[in-house]
Amino acid sequence: MNGPDFAYLEQRLGVSRRTFLKFCTGVAATLGLPASAAYAMAEAVAAKRQKPVVIWLHGQECTGPSESLLRSEHPTLDRLILEMISLEYHQTLDAGAGHDVEHHKDMVMEENKGKYLLVVEGSVPLAQDGIFCKIGNKTMLEHTEAAAEHAAAIIAFGSCASWGGVQSAAPNPTQAVGAQAVLPGKTVVNIPGCPPNPYNFLATVMHFLTFGGLPALDSQNRPKFAYGRLIHENCERRPHFDAGRFAEEFGDEGHRLGWCLYKLGCKGPETYANCPAVEFNDIGGGTWPIGVGHPCFGCVEQGVGFTKPLFTLAEVKTHTPPNAFPPIDRREQAPTAGIATAAIAGAAVGAAVGATAMAAKQVKDHDSASGSDQ
Numbered sequence: 001m002n003g004p005d006f007a008y009l010e011q012r013l014g015v016s017r018r019t020f021l022k023f024c025t026g027v028a029a030t031l032g033l034p035a036s037a038a039y040a041m042a043e044a045v046a047a048k049r050q051k052p053v054v055i056w057l058h059g060q061e062c063t064g065p066s067e068s069l070l071r072s073e074h075p076t077l078d079r080l081i082l083e084m085i086s087l088e089y090h091q092t093l094d095a096g097a098g099h100d101v102e103h104h105k106d107m108v109m110e111e112n113k114g115k116y117l118l119v120v121e122g123s124v125p126l127a128q129d130g131i132f133c134k135i136g137n138k139t140m141l142e143h144t145e146a147a148a149e150h151a152a153a154i155i156a157f158g159s160c161a162s163w164g165g166v167q168s169a170a171p172n173p174t175q176a177v178g179a180q181a182v183l184p185g186k187t188v189v190n191i192p193g194c195p196p197n198p199y200n201f202l203a204t205v206m207h208f209l210t211f212g213g214l215p216a217l218d219s220q221n222r223p224k225f226a227y228g229r230l231i232h233e234n235c236e237r238r239p240h241f242d243a244g245r246f247a248e249e250f251g252d253e254g255h256r257l258g259w260c261l262y263k264l265g266c267k268g269p270e271t272y273a274n275c276p277a278v279e280f281n282d283i284g285g286g287t288w289p290i291g292v293g294h295p296c297f298g299c300v301e302q303g304v305g306f307t308k309p310l311f312t313l314a315e316v317k318t319h320t321p322p323n324a325f326p327p328i329d330r331r332e333q334a335p336t337a338g339i340a341t342a343a344i345a346g347a348a349v350g351a352a353v354g355a356t357a358m359a360a361k362q363v364k365d366h367d368s369a370s371g372s373d374q
Helices: 006-013 017-031 036-047 064-070 077-084 098-111 140-148 159-163 198-211 238-243 339-373
Strands: 053-058 086-090 117-121 153-157 188-191
Touching (some): 036 198, 053 098, 086 098, 117 159, 153 159
Parallel strands (some): 053 117, 153 188
């Protein structure tokens, strides 16, 4: 059996075989797949000389998802996405305009029934028969329903497309909703975020191209690999939460030392996303909201982002803050201690408290067992 045509791939994408394999390895890791899956992805892309067709719709939104996608690096996603797929319609990137572009979209969908991938970006307004968002004299609702009818897969990219986003916040004058709300009976993969992380989108597309199906989804149709764990579980400031160290206001000593932002309204304890692991902008080193000192506002969670006031305390899904812990005298903290040092100290305190609780439980269980024997 012949291997993948990497020479053709290098020519098509303009990147080396090594660079592309490293890229696929990163995508596989994002999906939580073994390293062997990276080669399978590279092989699938190399084998597809006929690139899959993509129709990309824009509703009510700021174009943030597309902007974040096009500004990613290692290697640049604009090159990879536009070369791995055949992007036939995208209202921000289309070179043409007017009726010619709309005619081209209709023709492409007709010629590729059951084969094309539909991406929806932005919410769908329903008020007054959808007049608040019209393209080519058709409402966003009409465009979405028509494009979804024969799509092989549908992806709602961004919080607006997933569940209405900021447009759906009260009083929601346009009655904005997400794509899944207007497509009953169809599976819509939601990749929320404001903006969403481009690698979560790319990993989903790569999974579809490689395995011919969608990744595992949660109850809200979000890919589990990206939205399966609370931000709170993997947050770099979590040890401070366990140790009872909280920033009380922006710019105070705790905030400067990298303490937990829970009391500033951080929604990480009730928000499911992989932001701490994937981060943003390919810079690393804590480049995500909490990493740069701003509380998470739960943009990926319906009923949290754009709904709860910024400084409202989060509903902690794991356990409540350790308010009963003995207070920590800030003067005992060395002025030069950085975030890493404080985190280690916080982890030690948290581990000690956890060990004490476990020991107490074991004593209680032992006493109960002894009493039952008497």
